[in-house]
Amino acid sequence: MxxxxxxxxxxxxxxxxxxxxxxAIGVTVGTFVGVLPGIGPALTIALLLPVTFSMDSPxxxxxxxxxxYYGAMYGGSTTSILLNTPGESASVATAIEGxxxxxxxxxxxxxxxxxxxxxxxxxxxxxxxxxxAVPLASLAVNFQASDYFAxxxxxxxxxxxxxxxxxxxxxxxxxxxxxxGLVGLDExxxxxxxxxxxxxxxxxxxxxxxxxxxxxxxxxxxxAGRLRHLPDHIAPLDPGGRRVGWMSRADLSxxxxxxxxxxxxxxxxxxxxxxxxxxxxxxxxxxxxxxxxHRKEFGKGAVEGVAGPEAANNAAFSGVLIPLLTLxxxxxxxxxxxxxxxxxxxxxxxxxxFEKSSALVWALIASLYVGNVMLLLLNLPxxxxxxxVLKIPRPPLYAGILVFATIGVYxxxxxxxxxxxxxxxxxxxxxMRMYRFPIAPVILGAILGPMMEIQFRRAxxxxxxxxxxxxxxxxxxxxxxxxxxxxxxxxxxKWIARLRGRSRDRLAxxxxx
Amino acid sequence: MPMPAMTxxxxxxxxxxxxxxAVTTGCNAEGSGPAAEYxxxxxxxxxxxxxxxxxxxxxxxxxxxLTEGGLVEETVEVYNVEGAAGTLGLSQLVTKNSGxxxxxxVTGLVMIGGVVxxxxxxxxxxxxxxxxxxxxxxxxxVPADSEYETLEDLMAxxxxxxxxxxxxxxxxxxxxxxxxxxxxxxxxxxxxxxKYIPYSGGGESKAALLSGDLxxxxxxxxxxxxxxxxxxxxxxxxxxxxxVDAGEGKPSxxxxxxxxxxxxxxxxxxxxxxxxxxxxxxxxxxxxxELHASDEWQRILEQQGWDDFxxxxxxxAAYFASENERITEVLRxxxxxx
Numbered sequence: 001m002x003x004x005x006x007x008x009x010x011x012x013x014x015x016x017x018x019x020x021x022x023x024a025i026g027v028t029v030g031t032f033v034g035v036l037p038g039i040g041p042a043l044t045i046a047l048l049l050p051v052t053f054s055m056d057s058p059x060x061x062x063x064x065x066x067x068x069y070y071g072a073m074y075g076g077s078t079t080s081i082l083l084n085t086p087g088e089s090a091s092v093a094t095a096i097e098g099x100x101x102x103x104x105x106x107x108x109x110x111x112x113x114x115x116x117x118x119x120x121x122x123x124x125x126x127x128x129x130x131x132x133a134v135p136l137a138s139l140a141v142n143f144q145a146s147d148y149f150a151x152x153x154x155x156x157x158x159x160x161x162x163x164x165x166x167x168x169x170x171x172x173x174x175x176x177x178x179x180x181g182l183v184g185l186d187e188x189x190x191x192x193x194x195x196x197x198x199x200x201x202x203x204x205x206x207x208x209x210x211x212x213x214x215x216x217x218x219x220x221x222x223x224a225g226r227l228r229h230l231p232d233h234i235a236p237l238d239p240g241g242r243r244v245g246w247m248s249r250a251d252l253s254x255x256x257x258x259x260x261x262x263x264x265x266x267x268x269x270x271x272x273x274x275x276x277x278x279x280x281x282x283x284x285x286x287x288x289x290x291x292x293x294h295r296k297e298f299g300k301g302a303v304e305g306v307a308g309p310e311a312a313n314n315a316a317f318s319g320v321l322i323p324l325l326t327l328x329x330x331x332x333x334x335x336x337x338x339x340x341x342x343x344x345x346x347x348x349x350x351x352x353x354f355e356k357s358s359a360l361v362w363a364l365i366a367s368l369y370v371g372n373v374m375l376l377l378l379n380l381p382x383x384x385x386x387x388x389v390l391k392i393p394r395p396p397l398y399a400g401i402l403v404f405a406t407i408g409v410y411x412x413x414x415x416x417x418x419x420x421x422x423x424x425x426x427x428x429x430x431x432m433r434m435y436r437f438p439i440a441p442v443i444l445g446a447i448l449g450p451m452m453e454i455q456f457r458r459a460x461x462x463x464x465x466x467x468x469x470x471x472x473x474x475x476x477x478x479x480x481x482x483x484x485x486x487x488x489x490x491x492x493x494k495w496i497a498r499l500r501g502r503s504r505d506r507l508a509x510x511x512x513x
Numbered sequence: 514m515p516m517p518a519m520t521x522x523x524x525x526x527x528x529x530x531x532x533x534x535a536v537t538t539g540c541n542a543e544g545s546g547p548a549a550e551y552x553x554x555x556x557x558x559x560x561x562x563x564x565x566x567x568x569x570x571x572x573x574x575x576x577x578x579l580t581e582g583g584l585v586e587e588t589v590e591v592y593n594v595e596g597a598a599g600t601l602g603l604s605q606l607v608t609k610n611s612g613x614x615x616x617x618x619v620t621g622l623v624m625i626g627g628v629v630x631x632x633x634x635x636x637x638x639x640x641x642x643x644x645x646x647x648x649x650x651x652x653x654x655v656p657a658d659s660e661y662e663t664l665e666d667l668m669a670x671x672x673x674x675x676x677x678x679x680x681x682x683x684x685x686x687x688x689x690x691x692x693x694x695x696x697x698x699x700x701x702x703x704x705x706x707x708k709y710i711p712y713s714g715g716g717e718s719k720a721a722l723l724s725g726d727l728x729x730x731x732x733x734x735x736x737x738x739x740x741x742x743x744x745x746x747x748x749x750x751x752x753x754x755x756x757v758d759a760g761e762g763k764p765s766x767x768x769x770x771x772x773x774x775x776x777x778x779x780x781x782x783x784x785x786x787x788x789x790x791x792x793x794x795x796x797x798x799x800x801x802x803e804l805h806a807s808d809e810w811q812r813i814l815e816q817q818g819w820d821d822f823x824x825x826x827x828x829x830a831a832y833f834a835s836e837n838e839r840i841t842e843v844l845r846x847x848x849x850x851x
Contacts, residue, residue, distance in 0.1 A: 330716045
């Protein structure tokens with residue numbers, strides 16, 4: 001069956017009233033789940049799984065699950081932008097510029113560029129999934145441990161874009177994140193590290209918990225501490241005016257390139273068997289900051305810094321489906337739960353899925369196109385509703401955030417210890433805010449630190465402790481070279497200028513250095 | 514109508530005793546409904562792992578079998594306590610739920626490894642064994658273009674030059690590493706010299722095998738079925754007493770048949786907290802016996818592709834004990850246990 005035939009059949013299945021309803025339920029539930037801090041798509045799908053046991057055909061269930069996943073990616077940006085409280089790692093990069101935009105009365109624009117960007121990226125990446133799923137999968141599985149290490153090095157460099165005003169503070173934040181990543185059982189030897197004999201810490205400190213703690217709890221404490229000195233409401237709503245949707249012509253022209261670049265970063269990253277949606281959002285943020293003609297605006301609400309990462313996290317989702325469907329390899333928590341749900345219905349994702357269950361797969365892919373349209377139609381009007389959140393006076397608003405954050409952490413872990421841990425991380429977040437340490441590098445460190453360490457040690461184990469493994473594999477070398485270029489290139493003009501004695505500019509990453 | 518606590522407990526005891534007679538005399542519980550007074554409230558089943566995993570699915574299937582199968586009228590709830598290969602959940606069951614027959618927990622071979630490698634104070638010997646339910650064989654696979662055609666080839670290489678064979682599978686101290694350790698023992702190699710790389714989650718080791726990082730991978734049979742059928746990987750052996758179809762369309766050779774004295778089943782079962790009265794214990798066992806005999810459970814087994822591996826009551830207790838001893842010994846040989 002050709003791709004076109006399959007896709008048309010898929011659309012025929014999806015466009016039935018029943019399946020459209022499942023898609024609509026999925027994207028709506030997903031959007032709201034994404035908005036709530038801590039409660040992610042993985043937990044939601046796991047909770048809904050037993051409900052689907054009684055369904056006759058799995059198609060509806062998968063359409064709904066895909067909708068939840070996508071919807072959560074759309075919804076995740078909302079609280080990041082409005083309240084600076086991202087609910088999961090893939091929206092952390094969005095919060096940096098997005099919340100600054102909201103503080104300057106441009107919340108609607110930020111939400112619009114994120115919704116439209118998500119739509120553009122979701123649709124383009126679904127198209128890429130439709131056309132190239134199988135060849136991409138066979139390319140992606142060629143990544144070995146040393147390549148993943150090089151990739152982590154490259155991604156780690158995006159910290160240079162996240163440090164904000166001071167490189168030293170940024171690196172200290174990164175170190176905190178790296179330390180958090182160390183806690184727990186060492187994956188290779190099973191040795192406990194920094195657990196102080198507490199079984200609860202054996203699994204390590206979850207990145208979601210760190211995010212909820214640092215952002216939701218930390219922000220609440222910070223606001224509570226300064227309540228008397230702050231205006232009643234978080235931010236003014238932006239004035240009207242002639243706009244395309246909620247975006248001005250200028251915003252649109254500054255957004256479309258980041259949307260495409262975000263898609264280009266997000267999709268292949270998602271397709272890697274050890275990828276995920278968070279790393280490409282940081283890479284996209286770095287890329288946008290480097291390329292932007294409005295570099296001065298970064299840190300103060302640059303629209304590119306929202307458009308790029310939001311496109312990247314949605315594109316990554318379509319990418320995640322590639323190893324899941326073609327190899328049966330889940331690369332994120334949500335994908336793992338989806339894999340389990342496939343197995344419940346006796347559908348085994350893998351090389352034979354497209355032959356054995358082609359109707360199901362094509363229906364799933366077709367539902368992604370439909371889901372994207374639905375999400376755009378749902379989210380653009382919702383912007384008007386979401387921004388009303390900014391009109392809520394601070395005390396009840398942040399009380400609500402704290403309640404949702406607590407419920408979120410407890411719902412995922414079922415453990416009071418984890419809730420207290422999140423509060424503890426929140427206190428850390430408070431002090432980091434008070435002393436103007438950037439928060440995002442902590443998250444980057446907590447995500448990338450463990451990946452970098454494990455892959456480095458795995459590569460060495462496999463090569464019998466021969467370090468040359470990092471310079472003999474072409475792919476590894478290419479990635480490491482890219483990393484060097486990414487560090488050096490932006491400073492090359494300055495260096496050359498300095499060498500010729502023309503410029504007295506200091507070399508600095510952070511603006512205060 | 515509320516009953517005084519004493520009376521209710523005595524009633525449960527009485528019914529439990531009847532159930533015991535029913536089981537021990539061999540006339541199975543079918544239809545007789547011996548668990549009339551158990552449960553007397555909501556049954557809570559703990560899956561000591563994240564939602565979506567094997568233990569979680571087992572717990573939810575038990576829930577489905579009990580309620581959909583019409584075996585209990587009371588609510589059955591499933592909750593997850595994630596962490597440390599299940600030992601976190603185990604310690605919670607032992608410390609918080611002692612004596613409560615309505616608190617059950619799913620367990621399995623992996624938990625024995627978890628208790629040993631995490632040096633947990635709370636062990637599986639402390640709980641009240643109820644039954645083993647399902648089991649899955651392990652499979653040893655190599656990439657399709659591997660030079661190793663048989664398990665003997667692979668083990669010969671692993672014995673003569675342990676560094677030349679990179680093994681991969683699930684977490685440190687888990688079923689997969691245990692099997693590699695047992696294979697090394699049986700082949701006469703030093704289990705500690707085996708180069709085993711643990712991966713979290715089923716997919717990661719699969720990706721590593723396909724990328725060429727690994728020489729051979731060990732996992733549950735179902736994990737690689739599709740890749741085997743597609744011709745991407747080759748089965749060397751499965752770990753049970755009888756060969757199963759690991760994707761080749763015919764039963765694959767067992768490790769025994771390949772000449773190594775190793776048999777390992779990744780079993781899952783259910784336990785109750787410590788401190789149960791004999792009557793309570795028997796009532797729970799009777800209910801699970803009934804579950805196992807139900808059509809609904811057989812349907813679930815088939816749907817999930819699980820092998821029936823049922824031992825209950827004293828059989829289960831004996832099996833838990835023997836597995837505990839055997840697995841602890843292997844882990845000691847691998848160097849993962851003191």
